[in-house]
Amino acid sequence: MIKAAILAGKHESLTRLVQLLHSHPDVELVAYADNTMSGQHLDDVYPALTGETELVITSDIDLSQVDVVFIADSPGAARRFMASTTLPDDLRVIDMSGDFRDGDDPYGFIQGIPELNRKAMVRGARYVSMPDEATTAIILGLLPLARNLMLNAPITVGYAVSDSASTTETISAAIISDKITNQLVRAITGLQSSFSSKISGFSFTGEMAQGIAAIIEVDTGVDIEALKALFDEFYDDHNFTFLVDSVPDVNDVRGTNKCFVYLDKTGDQLVINTVMDNDLKGGAGNAVHVMNLLFGLIEKVGL
Numbered sequence: 001m002i003k004a005a006i007l008a009g010k011h012e013s014l015t016r017l018v019q020l021l022h023s024h025p026d027v028e029l030v031a032y033a034d035n036t037m038s039g040q041h042l043d044d045v046y047p048a049l050t051g052e053t054e055l056v057i058t059s060d061i062d063l064s065q066v067d068v069v070f071i072a073d074s075p076g077a078a079r080r081f082m083a084s085t086t087l088p089d090d091l092r093v094i095d096m097s098g099d100f101r102d103g104d105d106p107y108g109f110i111q112g113i114p115e116l117n118r119k120a121m122v123r124g125a126r127y128v129s130m131p132d133e134a135t136t137a138i139i140l141g142l143l144p145l146a147r148n149l150m151l152n153a154p155i156t157v158g159y160a161v162s163d164s165a166s167t168t169e170t171i172s173a174a175i176i177s178d179k180i181t182n183q184l185v186r187a188i189t190g191l192q193s194s195f196s197s198k199i200s201g202f203s204f205t206g207e208m209a210q211g212i213a214a215i216i217e218v219d220t221g222v223d224i225e226a227l228k229a230l231f232d233e234f235y236d237d238h239n240f241t242f243l244v245d246s247v248p249d250v251n252d253v254r255g256t257n258k259c260f261v262y263l264d265k266t267g268d269q270l271v272i273n274t275v276m277d278n279d280l281k282g283g284a285g286n287a288v289h290v291m292n293l294l295f296g297l298i299e300k301v302g303l
Contacts, residue, residue: 002295005031005066007081008057009073011096013283017072018046020288022053024302026295029053031061068092068291075099078129082107092294093127094287100129102182112290114299115143115238116187121293128290133282134159134176134203135183137214140241140259141272142184144234146191150220157201159214161278162250176201211250212282216272224265231261239299240281240289248275257285257303 004027008014021029032042038059043049045057061069069091071078078099087093100109110120112130116139121128131139138157145151157176181199188195220227231243241259248260252275259276276282285303292299 002027002068002291003030003066004028004291005033005061005063005069007061007069007071007073007077008032008034009036009077011072011074013096013279013287014072015046016279016284017070017096017287018042019048020284020302021070022049024288026297026301027291029055031055031066032057033059033061035059063088063091066091068094068294070287070291071095071097073097091126092291094290094294095127095129096283096287098129098132098179100127101131101135101179103186105129111183111187111190112286113139113143113187114286114289114293115140115235115241116190118238118293121290122296125294128294130283130287130290131183131187132180133161133212133276133278134180134214135187136282136286137212137259137274137276138180138216139184139187140276141214141216141261141274142188142218143191144231145218145220146188146195147234148230149192149194150222151188151192151195151197151218153219154198154200156217157199157214158204159201159212160204161212162205162210174203174205176203210254210277210279211275212278213250213273213275216274218270218272219268220270221268224263224270227263227265227270231263235261240303247273250275250277253277253281255280257281257289 004021021027037057040057042055075098078095078097109127109129110117110125112128235241240257244260254277257280259281262273264271
């Protein structure tokens with residue numbers, strides 16, 4: 001049984017993470033640390049767990065008693081944790097705070113994209129940094145092209161993500177951030193080291209259906225059937241990402257750890273649509289998938 005701990009705080013997927021770990025057949029959630037709620041019972045904070053746990057929230061974690069720590073807090077939490085703590089040699093750390101997403105760290109965090117780094121995860125990786133939801137939605141539309149060295153033209157992306165905190169129906173737009181593009185470049189160059197094309201686009205947030213949808217445009221002379229074959233081959237042995245035959249809707253993947261990918265082409269312009277649940281494939285579900293790989297479990301267990 002894997003003994004898991006959560007270093008908790010402000011993270012949009014925290015509730016989902018608690019639910020997934022609590023119900024996982026190979027995991028025991030043995031510690032939950034949050035300075036602001038120390039001393040409270042976990043089921044007081046998560047009423048759905050009433051009658052199922054006697055865990056008391058603490059202010060810190062006894063690392064000698066756990067196998068994996070999920071850092072589900074705001075940016076800065078992982079850097080503080082890694083800098084101030086002597087970690088047991090066999091401890092795994094899954095950082096959801098975003099501190100090491102760009103690869104700027106002295107600890108060797110690998111990028112938490114199972115479809116890209118599964119081998120590293122099953123071959124002894126200790127520290128994994130989870131990408132944000134937008135990076136995951138976009139990169140899953142690009143990895144098969146990068147594997148085949150086909151990303152040689154500018155890439156335009158647009159993604160829309162639901163904002164549960166929004167109190168209006170107004171949809172706001174912003175230029176895609178450097179943080180997103182840096183994560184994308186890191187992932188792409190893991191397969192296509194020669195990549196140097198520009199990535200640009202917009203993000204949209206607001207009160208919309210739960211989930212995240214991305215549209216990616218890139219030019220290629222390869223015909224659509226050959227492209228579909230490349231995507232099918234790349235994702236054939238992965239359990240959560242699927243090429244589909246029609247434009248997918250976020251409702252198709254809500255409540256799952258799946259990402260659906262759809263390809264269309266006009267002339268040389270390839271248009272790639274992806275959708276996924278931002279709390280699962282874009283958050284807690286992806287983190288649990290990574291944990292399964294780190295400990296040699298079946299990828300889909302608990303998901």
